[in-house]
Amino acid sequence: MANPEPILWRNEYSVGVADIDAQHQRLLELLNKVNAMNPEGLAPMARTGEVMKLLESFNEYAAYHFLSEEALMREHIEANEDTVKHIVAHRSYWSIISTFKKRFQEGDEKVNGELVEYLNRWWINHILETDQQLGRELNRRGVR
Numbered sequence: 534m535a536n537p538e539p540i541l542w543r544n545e546y547s548v549g550v551a552d553i554d555a556q557h558q559r560l561l562e563l564l565n566k567v568n569a570m571n572p573e574g575l576a577p578m579a580r581t582g583e584v585m586k587l588l589e590s591f592n593e594y595a596a597y598h599f600l601s602e603e604a605l606m607r608e609h610i611e612a613n614e615d616t617v618k619h620i621v622a623h624r625s626y627w628s629i630i631s632t633f634k635k636r637f638q639e640g641d642e643k644v645n646g647e648l649v650e651y652l653n654r655w656w657i658n659h660i661l662e663t664d665q666q667l668g669r670e671l672n673r674r675g676v677r
């Protein structure tokens with residue numbers, strides 16, 4: 534697998550808003566399950582199928598998480614370039630995910646390695662950049 538080392542929570546991941554931090558911790562836990570997924574003895578396509586199944590439950594939580602971040606934005610921040618960009622980043626996550634699903638349906642057995650790598654990179658970058666910025670804006674408005 535692309536990333537066998539579990540991702541451990543670090544202080545630098547904290548965005549300073551308790552609910553978002555708790556959700557990010559849960560997401561990283563779920564991501565570690567995806568990272569650790571390496572069923573031995575399965576044919577490549579079956580192995581990829583297992584990863585795609587795990588991706589479904591990961592993404593159920595991701596959808597809930599995006600909605601809660603977007604609800605916080607709507608409640609506390611007037612729509613601006615940054616909030617729009619943030620929502621677009623969430624939307625483009627889904628469109629990349631659907632290209633991975635399509636490749637899997639078309640029988641591409643190499644999709645799981647690239648998918649796992651993508652998930653790790655996307656989530657860590659998103660937390661460290663876009664969500665940090667959201668956290669600062671929420672903190673400025675008294676949301677912790």
Ligand SMILES: [Fe+2]
Pocket residue numbers: 602619623659663664
């Ligand atoms: Fe976000």
